[in-house]
Amino acid sequence: MAKAQRIAFVCPRFAEHGTVGGAETLLKALAERVARSGREVNFLTTCATNHFTWENTVPPGTRTYGPLRVTFFPVNEDRDVGAFLSIQHRIDKRQPISRADEETWMAHSVNSRALIQHLRDHLDQYDRIVTGPYLFGISYFASLLDPSKTVLVPCLHDEPFAYLTITRDLFRAVPRFIFNTEPEKTLARRLYDLPDRGLVVGMGIEDMPVDPAAFARRHHLDQPYIIYSGRRETLKGTPILTAYLQAFRERTGRDVRMVFTGSGDIEAPDALRPALLDVGFVSEQEKREAMAGAVCFVHASVNESLGIVLLEAWLAGTPSLVHAKSVVLRDQCRRAGGGLWFRHYPDFEEALLRLLDDPGLRQRLAESGRRFVLEQYSWSAVERRLLAALDADA
Amino acid sequence: MDQADVQIFAPGVDTDAVMRDIQSTVARKSEEGVYADARVARAERTNLIHLRDDEGFLAFYLSALREAAFVDINDFDIRERRARFAPLLVRLKKTIWNLLKFYTFRMWSQQNTVNGLFVTGLETMHEQYQDRIKKLEARIAELEARASGR
Numbered sequence: 001m002a003k004a005q006r007i008a009f010v011c012p013r014f015a016e017h018g019t020v021g022g023a024e025t026l027l028k029a030l031a032e033r034v035a036r037s038g039r040e041v042n043f044l045t046t047c048a049t050n051h052f053t054w055e056n057t058v059p060p061g062t063r064t065y066g067p068l069r070v071t072f073f074p075v076n077e078d079r080d081v082g083a084f085l086s087i088q089h090r091i092d093k094r095q096p097i098s099r100a101d102e103e104t105w106m107a108h109s110v111n112s113r114a115l116i117q118h119l120r121d122h123l124d125q126y127d128r129i130v131t132g133p134y135l136f137g138i139s140y141f142a143s144l145l146d147p148s149k150t151v152l153v154p155c156l157h158d159e160p161f162a163y164l165t166i167t168r169d170l171f172r173a174v175p176r177f178i179f180n181t182e183p184e185k186t187l188a189r190r191l192y193d194l195p196d197r198g199l200v201v202g203m204g205i206e207d208m209p210v211d212p213a214a215f216a217r218r219h220h221l222d223q224p225y226i227i228y229s230g231r232r233e234t235l236k237g238t239p240i241l242t243a244y245l246q247a248f249r250e251r252t253g254r255d256v257r258m259v260f261t262g263s264g265d266i267e268a269p270d271a272l273r274p275a276l277l278d279v280g281f282v283s284e285q286e287k288r289e290a291m292a293g294a295v296c297f298v299h300a301s302v303n304e305s306l307g308i309v310l311l312e313a314w315l316a317g318t319p320s321l322v323h324a325k326s327v328v329l330r331d332q333c334r335r336a337g338g339g340l341w342f343r344h345y346p347d348f349e350e351a352l353l354r355l356l357d358d359p360g361l362r363q364r365l366a367e368s369g370r371r372f373v374l375e376q377y378s379w380s381a382v383e384r385r386l387l388a389a390l391d392a393d394a
Numbered sequence: 395m396d397q398a399d400v401q402i403f404a405p406g407v408d409t410d411a412v413m414r415d416i417q418s419t420v421a422r423k424s425e426e427g428v429y430a431d432a433r434v435a436r437a438e439r440t441n442l443i444h445l446r447d448d449e450g451f452l453a454f455y456l457s458a459l460r461e462a463a464f465v466d467i468n469d470f471d472i473r474e475r476r477a478r479f480a481p482l483l484v485r486l487k488k489t490i491w492n493l494l495k496f497y498t499f500r501m502w503s504q505q506n507t508v509n510g511l512f513v514t515g516l517e518t519m520h521e522q523y524q525d526r527i528k529k530l531e532a533r534i535a536e537l538e539a540r541a542s543g544r
Contacts, residue, residue, distance in 0.1 A: 239440045240440045240441050243436070243437040243438075243439070243440050243441075244437050246433075246437065247433045247434060247436065247437035250433050251431065251433055251434075300441075333409055334409050334410065337407035337408070337409055338407070338409075339409065340409060340412060340413060340416065341413065344438060344441060344454065345429070345434050345437045345438050345441070346420045346423065346424065346428075346429045346434070347416060347417065347420055350416045350419055350420050350423075351416055354412075354416065361412065364407050365407055365409075368407045
């Protein structure tokens with residue numbers, strides 16, 4: 001019998017349909033995989049669905065979703081959001097704060113007394129508690145109930161929260177980690193002076209046959225286009241992409257369009273609007289078709305811990321162009337041989353010109369990226385690493 | 395299971411080599427002034443925050459600032475897209491522009507002078523500090539060499 005047979009997954013939110021956030025999508029997918037492998041999984045989460053209000057919107061209780069048994073617990077409604085935000089603001093500004101303030105910040109983060117009590121009451125019934133991301137109160141307190149059983153899925157970025165002393169102590173207390181990429185693991189080891197522990201697991205990506213011309217045909221798009229999928233916001237770098245595309249079109253005279261899938265307002269110069277196609281949320285099939293027909297997938301976020309969309313684009317046979325400041329995305333491009341990167345506009349212009357004018361290079365990058373995902377991010381490869389991480393000794 | 399069995403890596407295209415080639419082309423074009431363009435400076439505004447820790451950031455920032463500092467205050471081609479009354483509307487716009495120009499030219503030309511002085515001042519300071527740092531580094535190297543010789 002496996003060492004980790006009975007497993008609790010603890011996650012701030014659960015998406016009944018579709019995506020709630022990258023980390024939550026990841027935890028749900030990993031939990032489903034573990035359950036399908038024949039191990040006993042209980043997915044513990046909150047009744048909240050909105051990551052701004054954290055209002056309890058779904059009823060508490062246990063329900064079954066496919067292979068998963070999911071138990072919903074209410075978020076503490078007496079959390080002091082004012083105190084939380086005030087300290088968080090100082091953390092964001094990298095102002096020095098006391099240990100007491102760090103603890104107050106964590107205590108008033110998203111927490112569920114009922115969920116932690118359930119874990120405490122049933123601790124003997126679980127061999128492992130898999131939880132993440134690291135900066136939520138719920139993951140923090142679940143991790144520390146019995147660290148010898150904890151497997152942390154940190155989704156760590158180089159961000160102000162990573163430098164708190166409570167974060168350092170959490171990482172030092174936990175014996176097992178599931179990292180998304182090698183750079184994430186390297187960052188954790190560098191920040192917290194950790195020994196070489198934890199495995200890079202990632203998330204499996206399903207392959208699906210797509211017609212690269214289907215999207216353009218459906219949307220009467222005759223021009224070459226680049227694509228971005230995901231949330232459109234400053235943190236994700238979408239304003240950089242639109243500003244660069246505008247300059248590219250003006251300077252080179254090339255009629256290159258841009259397709260967006262996902263949610264959020266697109267910040268873009270007015271003159272660029274006619275060259276943008278925003279299709280919002282689309283089916284997985286349509287998203288992959290849109291990716292498959294693009295010159296490249298562009299991603300200007302500098303804070304990614306995996307970049308699932310990058311893997312999806314490679315699987316669809318499209319190379320990528322990412323911000324060089326994103327250690328993770330650049331490292332993934334390097335490992336996969338599937339994409340290029342830019343430090344500033346001149347790099348972006350030159351790289352995009354190469355991808356447009358050198359179909360041989362574009363094809364080699366695309367093939368290499370696709371091969372990389374098929375070999376490393378197939379569910380069978382991910383499951384092998386995942387189960388190894390769960391069964392690892394403390 | 396051995397940890398080495400579960401590491402992620404796959405050989406593919408040598409993207410480092412492609413990037414070296416792209417970056418050397420960019421460096422050559424920069425020397426030729428291909429990117430000395432206000433449109434590049436404008437596009438780069440949203441990206442500067444990510445570059446501030448980079449070596450050479452200040453030099454790049456200053457060149458972007460120089461391209462953006464000078465407002466174009468010259469006359470421009472006044473057109474009218476609506477065909478109806480186009481000549482009349484163009485004449486009206488030209489009259490308005492000529493009236494405005496009387497006031498704005500003085501203001502904007504002064505602003506351009508101030509912007510230019512600011513950029514020149516910053517560039518001069520940057521060059522002076524670079525020069526001082528180089529001299530100090532040379533001095534440190536000389537002292538270290540002298541100390542190790544002893």
